Amino acid sequence: MNRKRGTSRDEWASQIAALEQGTPPARKEPITVDRIVTTALRLVETEGFDALTMRRVAAALETGPASLYAHVRNKAELDDLLIGTLSRNVSLPAPDAARWRAQFVDVCAQLRDQFLRYPGIARAALSAPPNNLDTLRITEGMLAILLAGGVAPQPAAWAIDAALLYVSAYTVEASLRGVVDRDEMLARLRMLPVSRFPHTVAHVDKINAGDGHERFEFTLRLLLQGLEG
Amino acid sequence: MNRKRGTSRDEWASQIAALEQGTPPARKEPITVDRIVTTALRLVETEGFDALTMRRVAAALETGPASLYAHVRNKAELDDLLIGTLSRNVSLPAPDAARWRAQFVDVCAQLRDQFLRYPGIARAALSAPPNNLDTLRITEGMLAILLAGGVAPQPAAWAIDAALLYVSAYTVEASLRGVVDRDEMLARLRMLPVSRFPHTVAHVDKINAGDGHERFEFTLRLLLQGLEG
């Protein structure tokens, strides 16, 4: 590719080349933050958060890594944008004092499903929490639900914080669960010496139980049950 | 350092050199897993988990990174060893049915303090949980406390899981808290438009409140309060 001084001659040549190809102007559509974010999300969805690399995103956009830094300050900022986009996907209900607990659990479940859809992305959620405006939108919605339910502001704020932390930790662990499968871990638990781990081996089946997100909802209900006094 | 074929001549020279120095044989004490772990822990304690690098550990041991792989399979395994060592530092009480809640909270607080002492190491705890024998020792102890308190096995197992996840998430966030300070975040919260974030700005002081680990113990008590029926 001889790129020596682009005169009208080169332009002429590129126009002719454009005629030859199917796509009309063959002009590469410009890189935008949105294109970066959607590309990154697709990458995380298919290959996991560890595969989310500036180079991989750039390659998927058919460019070099340096091009991304005109639109995104950091990889950290990219991570923030991702969890912001995910947060924008959860819908907040109008607070209903009658069923505030169910509403709260539902919001958490939405967030959980968003995180589970993009394996490992919850690690990013644990590194950026309060700044993001989209995250604040969720906490505001949760606060509205709890206050409508008659919960005092202080316990409400702390419960929201705890719930969000739990959702993140739960999804981080869940996306890790794919690596080591259940049966293998169950077998290892059974190998434990009964002398040192009596209760663990006695209830090994209870420990690993929990089809679907039974465990998840159990914890949240436990958290909410103690509220409102 | 001429290292050409170490004959008895070199040995002789090194013995003489040993005489000159204070330390008797000047023989580099061999690398062991323990030395690696303690060095790594010191590194994390002073510079944080991000500074924990195979190269940094090797440099602190005055060697190259390749030397570590004779004793540690992975960096992941090193991380596991670290959280194992930390777990070994928490002492488990003999279950007392009368004060099972306090005992449970105390164990969690011990783990929390261990994690807080080594900033960021909780991220490693979120990536290795159930395999480690030392972690299982803690869950066994917790299970003993809860069962002694009259909690049913299934809720007990789930509550333990939830508590451990919360401790990890809490400490991860806490070690991040050092980067962005409270006042700055509080100021940003006050800038929010009241139209969109009415409850958040109304109770901004409650949100950020919680001297010490008030928030931490609040959440755990909330979790335990719902148990035992």
Place this chain on the structure above:
DNA sequence: TCTACGGGCGAACAGTGTTCGTGTCAACTG
């Protein structure tokens, strides 16, 4: 028409985890 500017991007820098092959010492064996 000329100029300035901002995005695109190749190349490079400083790190990272990990492996290969070679060295070198210690202890067991004949």
Place this chain on the structure above:
DNA sequence: CAGTTGACACGAACACTGTTCGCCCGTAGA
């Protein structure tokens, strides 16, 4: 005591990572 063996130490390199520098170029404004 001599010789071999095997485990450990480690320099160098590989394939990556995030990030920056500086150049090119196309468009917009004067």
